Amino acid sequence: MLSIQKLNQYYGQSHTLWDIEFEIPRNSCTCVLGRNGVGKTTLMQSIMGLAPNVDGALIFEGQDMVGMAAEHRAPAGIAYIPQGRQIFAQLTVEENIRTGFFAARKKHSVVPQELYELFPVLKEMRHRRGGDLSGGQQQQLAIARALVLEPKLLLMDEPAEGIQPTIVAEIGEVIKRLNTEKGITVLLVEQKLPFARKVGSHFVVLDRGRLQAQGTMTELSDDLVHQYLNV
Ligand SMILES: Nc1ncnc2c1ncn2[C@@H]1O[C@H](COP(=O)(O)OP(=O)(O)OP(=O)(O)O)[C@@H](O)[C@H]1O
Numbered sequence: 001m002l003s004i005q006k007l008n009q010y011y012g013q014s015h016t017l018w019d020i021e022f023e024i025p026r027n028s029c030t031c032v033l034g035r036n037g038v039g040k041t042t043l044m045q046s047i048m049g050l051a052p053n054v055d056g057a058l059i060f061e062g063q064d065m066v067g068m069a070a071e072h073r074a075p076a077g078i079a080y081i082p083q084g085r086q087i088f089a090q091l092t093v094e095e096n097i098r099t100g101f102f103a104a105r106k107k108h109s110v111v112p113q114e115l116y117e118l119f120p121v122l123k124e125m126r127h128r129r130g131g132d133l134s135g136g137q138q139q140q141l142a143i144a145r146a147l148v149l150e151p152k153l154l155l156m157d158e159p160a161e162g163i164q165p166t167i168v169a170e171i172g173e174v175i176k177r178l179n180t181e182k183g184i185t186v187l188l189v190e191q192k193l194p195f196a197r198k199v200g201s202h203f204v205v206l207d208r209g210r211l212q213a214q215g216t217m218t219e220l221s222d223d224l225v226h227q228y229l230n231v
């Protein structure tokens with residue numbers, strides 16, 4: 001679905017990503033693992049066209065997106081949920097979801113019922129302000145807004161960060177359903193290993209901007225975990 005080839009990225013003089021190469025198979029849930037500051041978010045932003053100075057190739061469904069403007073990547077079928085969720089605190093839940101309408105391929109006038117079926121709590125709270133929601137509810141809202149785009153590929157940056165454990169499990173279930181029932185391919189940045197093992201089918205490990213390992217989730221060995229992750 002997405003082939004990443006010789007991807008390099010620079011913040012000014014600082015070379016952040018080094019010759020990253022991997023494939024995201026269709027219908028997979030691929031987890032990007034690695035310690036703080038290794039370049040996970042920069043990788044996501046590079047895919048979305050939000051990071052400066054990216055070279056290499058990003059072949060999405062046969063088309064190279066390097067050089068394609070960020071605003072054209074969502075309509076091409078890629079959605080991104082940034083780290084920290086970034087919902088609008090002052091807008092209501094429903095208004096937050098509606099902000100996804102502008103970039104959507106299909107034109108909507110009302111919030112698709114399907115989203116409220118996936119996240120009943122958002123229906124209950126649709127007139128409340130985004131800022132009044134709990135962390136877990138905000139994450140559900142961020143996912144709902146991204147789903148308005150009907151993405152083929154969904155990028156999520158640490159969706160379980162700062163969320164209480166029971167809700168983390170619920171979010172894990174939702175990601176699995178999107179992946180298996182709706183056929184959405186997922187690229188997930190995750191530092192919580194049990195969560196990654198539960199929802200992920202494949203993994204890549206980053207360390208100091210370089211890809212150090214990749215494989216199917218069952219191939220993620222304890223050695224790799226000790227060498228490259230905090231556990
Ligand atoms: N806008 C920026 N300008 C300059 N340097 C940046 C910028 N954003 C990130 N960096 C640097 O690039 C490196 C990778 O950062 P990045 O945020 O991609 O890491 P990360 O793996 O997502 O970390 P975390 O686990 O803390 O979210 C870090 O050294 C960081 O300081």
Ligand SMILES: [Mg+2]
Pocket residue numbers: 040041042083157
């Ligand atoms: Mg990050």
